[in-house]
Amino acid sequence: MGKPKQVSKLSDEEIKDEVRAAYARVAMTRRGSCCDKASSCSSDSLASRLGYDVDHLPASVTESFAGCGNPTALAELREGEVVMDLGSGAGLDAFLAAEKVGKTGRVIGIDMTSEMLQKARDNAVKLGVTNVEFRQGDIEALPVEDESVDVIISNCVINLAPDKSKVFREAFRVLRPGGRLLVSDMVLRGELPEEIRESIRSYTGCVAGAVPESEYLEMLREAGFEEVEVLERSGSGAVVSSKIKAVKPAA
Secondary structure (H helix, E strand, O other), X not given: OOOOOOHHHOOHHHHHHHHHHHHHHHHHHOOOHHHHHHOOOOHHHHHHHOOOOOOOOOHHHHOXXXXXXXXXXXXXXXXXXXXXXXXXXXXXXXXXXXXXXXXOOEEEEEEOOHHHHHHHHHHXXXXXXOOEEEEEOEOOEOOOOOOOEEXXXXXXXXXHOOXXXXXXXXXXXXXXXXXXXXXXXXXXXOOOOHHHHOOHHHHHOOOOOOOEHHHHHHHHHHOOOEEEEEEEEEOOOOEEEEEEEEEOOOO
């Protein structure tokens, strides 16, 4: 077996292929990839530790969870809103959001991994949830119409995107004026050793793809967002979980 390529030697598409393969394994093995690298935990216990109320959900919803926060709890979702979840996985955040927006609201989950999408769709049938749909797509090129979404949430996914600026520009495009973005993500508050920065396993594990928090916030502002702020931080060391809010200016 040859030595794995360094992250800096991979194209954006090669990185996406690695991420897709990693999360296909997560869907099939029921073990969260980010969970493995960012902390020692099981996916269901991780969800509980992050403040999720998951007792009413089947194991198939939580067993592949790989988040680093609880953006749904911070989003103050209201009845009738349209919510989009970037990197929806097996559907945990999407299903909880669906409960909050009610029958008059709608949730769109976006994921690029076929195995995760199938799992999420199966979970929707199992739960009898009808106000959620899961679309296959790249969060750098969202399969969603302009100004059609009220709220965007995302949980430990944007760090996996090679071009985060594209993600934020796309988020800005699909949000309605006055719409808001709430994400939990891994960001840098220090320097990573080169061997970690160049490791594709660290990248798919939500570490090597993280950027400095200040750069993350600036990319949001450059995309057009206002009121960009860090609501919470957790963890210590070079890589931490930040809960970030941003708002698209009202028309």
